[in-house]
Amino acid sequence: MAGSLVVAGVLGRHAAVTLAAFAVVTAVMNPASAAVAGALRGLMPFVAPHKDAPAQAVPVLRDARWLSLVVGALGALAVLGVPLLASVTGVAAEIVAELGLLPYLLALDVLVLAANGGAGTVLIALGRSRQVLWSSLVHTGVLIGLTLVLVPSWGLDGMGVAWLGAGVAGVVVSHVCLRRALGRGVGQGRPRWREIFRLARVSLPLAGTVLLKFGGLGVVTFAATLTTVTDAAAHSLLGTLTGFTFIASLAVAQASVPEIARAGTAAAARRVNRDAAVLAVGVSSVGGVVLLVFGDALVSLFSADVAVRARVLALVPLMLLASMADAGQAVQGFGLSALKRSGATLGYFAGGYGLLVVAAVPVARVWGVTGLWVALVAVNLLLCVLQGWGFRRHSARVPAAAEVGEAAERA
Structure with missing residues (x-):
């Protein structure tokens, strides 16, 4: 939230049309990202019983990754459709023109969130919520730093690069923390459809x-x-x-x-x-x-x-x-x-x-x-x-x- 306030301040000082265009994209991206995050929260009751033997949760995490990628792909498609949606709903032409590469970069960010497989959620479920703070700090630090550097010269495209870069950095840190908690990597196995459906009923x-x-x-x-x-x-x-x-x-x-x-x-x-x-x-x-x-x-x-x-x-x-x-x-x-x-x-x-x-x-x-x-x-x-x-x-x-x-x- 602190990072979002800085983003709003920097974009507002750059140009009013830039802030307006960002608001148009985030009006779709925020629900899409929240839906992915909400779906991943469904992991918790399946992972929590394995607190004392974290490695046993790995098959569940592999199943969840298949599910999150499906939800993430739908969310990314929604973000990619923002320019068309803005044009159809009568958003001012100058705002639509200002969008640039931002919808594509933020769609990639939604996919990155989905590919993360709910690492932060899993850490909380395993009783290691303090480690979630590290990925949040890295994400926020990268977001603020790149926003201050890139937006003045690149405008909204720079904002997209900053947002995606922060997402990737946060995912890398959360995966490092998760690997330490599990004692091994998650990897990716063949989809177990029955287990995926069980996850889907909650997620x-x-x-x-x-x-x-x-x-x-x-x-x-x-x-x-x-x-x-x-x-x-x-x-x-x-x-x-x-x-x-x-x-x-x-x-x-x-x-x-x-x-x-x-x-x-x-x-x-x-x-x-x-x-x-x-x-x-x-x-x-x-x-x-x-x-x-x-x-x-x-x-x-x-x-x-x-x-x-x-x-x-x-x-x-x-x-x-x-x-x-x-x-x-x-x-x-x-x-x-x-x-x-x-x-x-x-x-x-x-x-x-x-x-x-x-x-x-x-x-x-x-x-x-x-x-x-x-x-x-x-x-x-x-x-x-x-x-x-x-x-x-x-x-x-x-x-x-x-x-x-x-x-x-x-x-």
């Missing part, structure tokens, strides 16, 4: 959930533009700030997956889930309190418009409630994926975000941006309740699942 619903969330929030952003310029700008800033309050709770939710997957009883699984929920909501609320106390100083870093800043500060309490509810539902959703029941999460999201999509424009027209944030609070609370109920119901089967796993290992 693909996770990818679908990510796409539903991106799509729903995109509709909310569109609805915000139907209000006033000030409210639309305030909504955009609140969305950025929400990302910073959500990132810690997302990390907590992700870290809880291997612990739940290794739980031997329903009580143990529920205890981990409960502790993760308390921690995630707590860290999310801390971010919101910081905004409440130091809001004016922080918001002034993003906008010099007094009216926009005042509107943001007025909406911070609603943003805090939405973030806390989002943190709670994220933990419950990741808990369901740990139980290999991510299909339930997809169903809950289809219902919750479906209601949000239907209501967004009418709510914006009647109650403005305030109404939109009330709707976000309501949807996140609904998802929290539904997924919490779903987790409790499915976690009751943990002892049976553990017995099946033990029988499989003995066989």
Whole structure:
């Protein structure tokens, strides 16, 4: 996220049309990359039981790589189609002309992410999450360095090279860390279709959930533009700030997956889930309190418009409630994926975000941006309740699942 802020700043100073063109491409690339990452998160419950014997997870990683390459190829095709999509949807000709090589370079980056095979996810599942930090630091450092060097002279093409270079550097580091954790390389074997389908039943619903969330929030952003310029700008800033309050709770939710997957009883699984929920909501609320106390100083870093800043500060309490509810539902959703029941999460999201999509424009027209944030609070609370109920119901089967796993290992 820090690297993305630097990228936005450098592109904005280079030329407004450059930043606009980058936004057009990332509007497609971000959901595509998130879908690949979401699909790879489905690895966790399959890898986590092998914490004490990491090398036994290698066949699972080989299966996952086949699946991630398929999802990555679809995502890359979507990114390659950005110029055509931009032209058809009426994006200004100068912005389309500015795209240059960027869609091709970012499509390659999506493929690199897919070829990574979820190395970071696997390290977390094996209890080596500290090593994930190294690949993130390298990725961010390379991204910032190459952006500062290449964008002033190469423009958007330089941004594409920087993004792809950072992706490759991060993948190399994560693979080195993974090899050390496994004690051997992963390699690539022949596809085991039955095992790939088992992975897909968990991974693909996770990818679908990510796409539903991106799509729903995109509709909310569109609805915000139907209000006033000030409210639309305030909504955009609140969305950025929400990302910073959500990132810690997302990390907590992700870290809880291997612990739940290794739980031997329903009580143990529920205890981990409960502790993760308390921690995630707590860290999310801390971010919101910081905004409440130091809001004016922080918001002034993003906008010099007094009216926009005042509107943001007025909406911070609603943003805090939405973030806390989002943190709670994220933990419950990741808990369901740990139980290999991510299909339930997809169903809950289809219902919750479906209601949000239907209501967004009418709510914006009647109650403005305030109404939109009330709707976000309501949807996140609904998802929290539904997924919490779903987790409790499915976690009751943990002892049976553990017995099946033990029988499989003995066989």
